[in-house]
Amino acid sequence: MTEKKVHDILIMVNCSYSQKSAERGSHAMKKKSNGKFAAFRSAVLEVIGEAWQSRNTPFKIQRNGNELTIIGYKSSLLPRIEIPGKINGLPVRTIAARAFVNCPFLEEVRIADGVEIIEPNAFSSCMHLTKVFMGDSVSVIGRNAFFECKYLYCVELSPSLKEIESRAFFGCTGLRDIDLPDGIERIGDQAFCGCTKLKSIHIPLALKQLHRSAFENCRALDHIFIEKGSYADRVFSESEFYRKKLRYIPRI
Numbered sequence: 001m002t003e004k005k006v007h008d009i010l011i012m013v014n015c016s017y018s019q020k021s022a023e024r025g026s027h028a029m030k031k032k033s034n035g036k037f038a039a040f041r042s043a044v045l046e047v048i049g050e051a052w053q054s055r056n057t058p059f060k061i062q063r064n065g066n067e068l069t070i071i072g073y074k075s076s077l078l079p080r081i082e083i084p085g086k087i088n089g090l091p092v093r094t095i096a097a098r099a100f101v102n103c104p105f106l107e108e109v110r111i112a113d114g115v116e117i118i119e120p121n122a123f124s125s126c127m128h129l130t131k132v133f134m135g136d137s138v139s140v141i142g143r144n145a146f147f148e149c150k151y152l153y154c155v156e157l158s159p160s161l162k163e164i165e166s167r168a169f170f171g172c173t174g175l176r177d178i179d180l181p182d183g184i185e186r187i188g189d190q191a192f193c194g195c196t197k198l199k200s201i202h203i204p205l206a207l208k209q210l211h212r213s214a215f216e217n218c219r220a221l222d223h224i225f226i227e228k229g230s231y232a233d234r235v236f237s238e239s240e241f242y243r244k245k246l247r248y249i250p251r252i
Contacts (some may be wrong), residue, residue, distance in 0.1 A: 017199075041109070057087060062096070069094040079107040079128075085114025085135070095122045097142070102126070111158075113137050118145050120165070127151065134158040141168045143188065153197075157181055164191045166211075173197060180204055188216045194196060195221060205233040205251075210235045223247050 011208060017072055058081065060072035060147045068090050070083060097119040100106060109116075113135035123129060124147035125208055130152040132146070138158035144150060148171035155169075159181045166188035169175060175195045176211075180187075182204045189211035202216065202221040210232055226232045228248045236242040 009064065009072070014089045026057075032196065033099065046081060055085075059083070059087075059115075061092075063090070063166070067091055069096050070099050071096040071101050073103065077103070079104070079105050081106070081108070082110040083115060084111060085112040085137075093117065095119060097121055100126060104128070109133070111135050111138060116140070118142055121147065122143050123149060125149070134161075135158055139163070141165060143167055144170065146172060148172070159183070162186065164188060166190060167193065170194055177201075182206060185209065189213045190216055193217055199223070200227075202249075203230070205230050207232050212236075212239060212242075221245060225249050227251050 002075050030165055040205070043104050044156060058074050058077040059070050060074060062069045062071045068087055071090060082093060082127060083092065087160050091114050093115065094117045095115065098121045100123045101121050102125045105128060107128050108131040109129065110133045115135060115136055116137050117140045118138060120142035121144045122142065126149050128151060129149045129150050132152065133156045134156055136230065138252055139160050140163045141161065143165040145168045147167055151174045152172045153174040155175065155178055157179065162180050163186045166243065167190045168188065169192050170190055171194040176197045178198060178201065180202060183206050184204055185206055186209040187207065191214045193213060193216040196217070196219050198218045199220050201221065202225040207230060212235060222245060224245045225247050226236065236246055242244065
């Protein structure tokens with residue numbers, strides 16, 4: 001958006017207001033309209049300003065108070081992207097639901113420190129996505145976030161991650177291994193269901209909630225490393241299928 005375009009929009013808004021004010025006639029009505037128009041013009045300017053400031057980024061953004069959310073992408077998006085922790089001095093906290101869903105050419109994503117939440121379906125069905133690297137601040141991966149990203153084989157999770165929601169990595173058939181951070185507390189139902197090449201997993205002691213279907217249909221899964229007597233041990237020991245795959249590690 002050029003400066004001339006911004007100027008033209010403001011003229012259009014002012015003209016619209018002047019025309020409506022002339023039609024009203026009452027001084028009290030004009031005074032009331034002044035306040036409404038001022039608020040309206042302020043909102044228009046804020047939207048225009050955000051569009052102007054984000055013109056050089058490949059992302060569509062939304063401002064929420066003093067924070068930003070990535071809500072989509074522009075045609076200038078490249079196959080390998082880094083989602084920044086800040087844009088024009090404002091922190092980026094969230095990747096919105098469906099922000100990159102079905103993105104046909106996305107291959108690699110790097111998420112900078114500062115981003116905290118990946119919302120549901122944010123990257124689902126990105127058929128060419130192969131690598132995801134998360135910074136130190138991501139705490140929640142929403143449901144279906146990487147649903148059926150079939151060629152995703154390399155994922156580096158954030159050390160701050162607390163929750164992997166339902167079906168977050170459902171059907172990621174290229175995924176061979178994944179390191180869960182020590183502080184992970186919840187893994188939702190079918191979180192890794194259908195990851196047919198996943199061979200082993202280490203379940204940290206901090207885990208407080210684990211659905212039995214979290215690793216359903218992971219046909220290559222041979223080793224589940226856990227601490228004896230842990231919450232995960234109690235969950236997996238209830239299933240004959242999982243029980244024979246348990247490998248106990250000494251508690252330090």
